Amino acid sequence: MTGEQRWAIAEGYIPEGSHGPEPEMTSHETVCILNTNDEDAHVEITVYFTDREPVGPYEVTVPAERTKHVRFNNLEDPEPVPKGTPFASTIESDVPVVCQHTRLDSRQAENALLTTVPYGAE
Amino acid sequence: MTGEQRWAIAEGYIPEGSHGPEPEMTSHETVCILNTNDEDAHVEITVYFTDREPVGPYEVTVPAERTKHVRFNNLEDPEPVPKGTPFASTIESDVPVVCQHTRLDSRQAENALLTTVPYGAE
Amino acid sequence: MTGEQRWAIAEGYIPEGSHGPEPEMTSHETVCILNTNDEDAHVEITVYFTDREPVGPYEVTVPAERTKHVRFNNLEDPEPVPKGTPFASTIESDVPVVCQHTRLDSRQAENALLTTVPYGAE
Amino acid sequence: MTGEQRWAIAEGYIPEGSHGPEPEMTSHETVCILNTNDEDAHVEITVYFTDREPVGPYEVTVPAERTKHVRFNNLEDPEPVPKGTPFASTIESDVPVVCQHTRLDSRQAENALLTTVPYGAE
Numbered sequence: 279m280t281g282e283q284r285w286a287i288a289e290g291y292i293p294e295g296s297h298g299p300e301p302e303m304t305s306h307e308t309v310c311i312l313n314t315n316d317e318d319a320h321v322e323i324t325v326y327f328t329d330r331e332p333v334g335p336y337e338v339t340v341p342a343e344r345t346k347h348v349r350f351n352n353l354e355d356p357e358p359v360p361k362g363t364p365f366a367s368t369i370e371s372d373v374p375v376v377c378q379h380t381r382l383d384s385r386q387a388e389n390a391l392l393t394t395v396p397y398g399a400e
Numbered sequence: 401m402t403g404e405q406r407w408a409i410a411e412g413y414i415p416e417g418s419h420g421p422e423p424e425m426t427s428h429e430t431v432c433i434l435n436t437n438d439e440d441a442h443v444e445i446t447v448y449f450t451d452r453e454p455v456g457p458y459e460v461t462v463p464a465e466r467t468k469h470v471r472f473n474n475l476e477d478p479e480p481v482p483k484g485t486p487f488a489s490t491i492e493s494d495v496p497v498v499c500q501h502t503r504l505d506s507r508q509a510e511n512a513l514l515t516t517v518p519y520g521a522e
Numbered sequence: 523m524t525g526e527q528r529w530a531i532a533e534g535y536i537p538e539g540s541h542g543p544e545p546e547m548t549s550h551e552t553v554c555i556l557n558t559n560d561e562d563a564h565v566e567i568t569v570y571f572t573d574r575e576p577v578g579p580y581e582v583t584v585p586a587e588r589t590k591h592v593r594f595n596n597l598e599d600p601e602p603v604p605k606g607t608p609f610a611s612t613i614e615s616d617v618p619v620v621c622q623h624t625r626l627d628s629r630q631a632e633n634a635l636l637t638t639v640p641y642g643a644e
Numbered sequence: 645m646t647g648e649q650r651w652a653i654a655e656g657y658i659p660e661g662s663h664g665p666e667p668e669m670t671s672h673e674t675v676c677i678l679n680t681n682d683e684d685a686h687v688e689i690t691v692y693f694t695d696r697e698p699v700g701p702y703e704v705t706v707p708a709e710r711t712k713h714v715r716f717n718n719l720e721d722p723e724p725v726p727k728g729t730p731f732a733s734t735i736e737s738d739v740p741v742v743c744q745h746t747r748l749d750s751r752q753a754e755n756a757l758l759t760t761v762p763y764g765a766e
């Protein structure tokens with residue numbers, strides 16, 4: 279089980295505002311990356327917008343035989359990802375990984391959750 | 401990372417009624433389209449129903465290196481997509497794109513969310 | 523855009539009980555089937571359980587260029603699908619179709635929604 | 645319809661705390677496995693973490709022509725899966741199966757649900 283080197287998430291949105299205790303109940307947009315290889319994965323995330331140039335790469339390392347749950351909320355370099363704004367993203371890795379996209383929306387008192395496996399290509 | 405030229409969303413439904421501030425909390429059915437190419441994507445959406453002929457194409461342009469979150473609620477030409485009615489759709493593009501299907505259902509006080517990557521074929 | 527002739531939904535569950543007006547708010551487990559062909563699709567659904575023999579086929583026709591949202595709640599022949607019981611299903615069609623699996627869970631006052639494109643094979 | 649022998653779920657999380665009657669409303673993280681073969685499937689689940697060695701295999705048998713909804717909450721050997729901790733998992737089977745990943749989050753009064761078909765490879 280290895281995965282793909284290129285992934286795309288066409289849907290992205292960090293809700294503004296949250297209910298409940300931080301950080302586990304904070305509204306967030308996440309890409310979970312699983313690296314089952316015996317070497318580290320060097321991952322580059324690029325963020326696409328509706329009306330301006332793409333931003334990136336955001337660099338993330340997922341160690342060998344580890345998983346990393348990357349919150350778009352926490353990406354800061356080269357610049358924070360804006361809240362309340364539609365975006366999309368691509369994930370490129372130097373070794374095959376498996377990705378999954380999840381959002382917790384806690385803008386209202388009760389949570390809403392979504393997840394999917396993004397589009398992957400070798 | 402390019403994608404596919406043909407996509408199909410077998411599930412479609414625009415809920416009637418909403419709670420919360422517009423437009424971000426308005427119940428909506430969305431297809432997010434990511435175009436990572438260096439040329440514009442000319443996209444044609446066709447809507448299928450349970451008991452009448454398909455309607456379309458609805459024409460959408462996704463500029464080069466941009467994403468577009470298309471709300472079925474907002475499609476108007478050749479005709480609006482009816483609310484409270486099951487439908488399905490196909491998305492065809494002249495260049496490869498990546499699609500994701502998302503619904504926000506705010507008919508009740510708290511939101512429900514769903515998302516998936518639709519069926520794609522070259 | 524045609525699809526696949528064989529699909530499998532490994533997750534199935536019809537919640538017992540509902541809140542809100544029927545039938546749109548009734549808890550339901552659905553497979554949406556899109557037939558973009560110019561001939562009818564003759565579909566056979568088989569339901570698998572944890573502790574007894576599979577049941578089926580349930581026969582469904584999806585007309586040419588139409589979509590059908592099949593509620594497992596409404597399947598009756600050869601026998602109703604039990605509520606509150608985990609199951610799984612396969613969908614086989616004589617022409618290629620596209621499937622999507624959706625659940626509305628309205629056991630509590632507020633809805634929860636899930637959807638995914640099932641596993642497909644030619 | 646057979647499936648794949650190897651699957652990966654990049655997202656995993658067992659929420660701490662629940663609302664509503666047990667066990668159907670208990671917060672849970674599930675992998676549903678469908679075995680349509682006429683022989684039993686011997687399945688090995690490995691759990692990956694962000695900061696320590698993978699744990700497993702957890703061994704599960706899915707009988708011929710049966711489905712099994714495996715709650716990560718209930719895995720005990722070689723050790724329980726911790727709650728409130730991000731993880732990921734791989735599922736390997738000696739015969740092809742179909743998997744689906746579902747979470748019920750009942751930490752708040754109203755449920756949130758997510759599901760997806762994980763990444764599969766032969």
